Amino acid sequence: MMRxxxxxxxxxxxxxxxxxxxxEVLRTEGLDAEVLPPGDVVDVSAYDAVIVGGALYANRWYRTARHFVHRHVHELREMPVWFFSxxxxxxxxAEGLIEPTAQVRALMEQVHALGHMTFGGRLEANAKGFIARAMARQRAGDWRDAGHIHRWARSLAEELQPGREESPVPTETELH
Ligand SMILES: Cc1cc2nc3c(=O)[nH]c(=O)nc-3n(C[C@H](O)[C@H](O)[C@H](O)COP(=O)(O)O)c2cc1C
Known part of the structure; x- marks a missing residue:
């Protein structure tokens, strides 16, 4: 099984x-997928593929995602890697493809990432931090779209295991 x-x-x-x-989607598609915060990753080369996601703050990935890429640039360059923001x-x-920001694009180039997707974000009404609190007064909410995430994850599973029989597409109710 691919890790x-x-x-x-x-x-x-x-x-x-x-x-x-x-x-979760990758597991349903027959892959052995492990979720870890960057600081807990011991050996990148133990995996067959890596997906790195970063929260966008002022058009830049949150630092732990950036640092992960810098730390493992040599290993990542040798394996299939995808990014999401x-x-x-x-x-x-959800309405259309949003290109990676300049900084994320530069990180992609460093590791020859195969693709990138931007998903909607979430900001809770009670977010901590001076700027976040001010922003939350204008636009608190959750724009993470389960269907969008599901479709993208399935497409990666298909790229990793071409020709594998796909599991049925879940209904909207099953996604939530
Ligand atoms: C101070 C601040 C700056 C942000 N800057 C951006 C941005 O430049 N681009 C963007 O798409 N979203 C931006 N967002 C929205 C966050 O990316 C969104 O809330 C995201 O889901 C946060 O992820 P996290 O909960 O994993 O930290 C910003 C949010 C805050 C609070």
């Missing part, structure tokens, strides 16, 4: 939630 690492840089937990959902606090990610 896939899903790791994430998340300040307030929203991106971690996406990473967990991605891993999260995320806009509106419907824009």
């Amino acid at each position: 896939v690492l899903v790791t994430y840089g998340s300040k307030r937990g929203g991106t971690e939630g996406i990473a967990r959902q991605v891993a 999260s995320g806009p606090l509106d419907d824009s990610a």
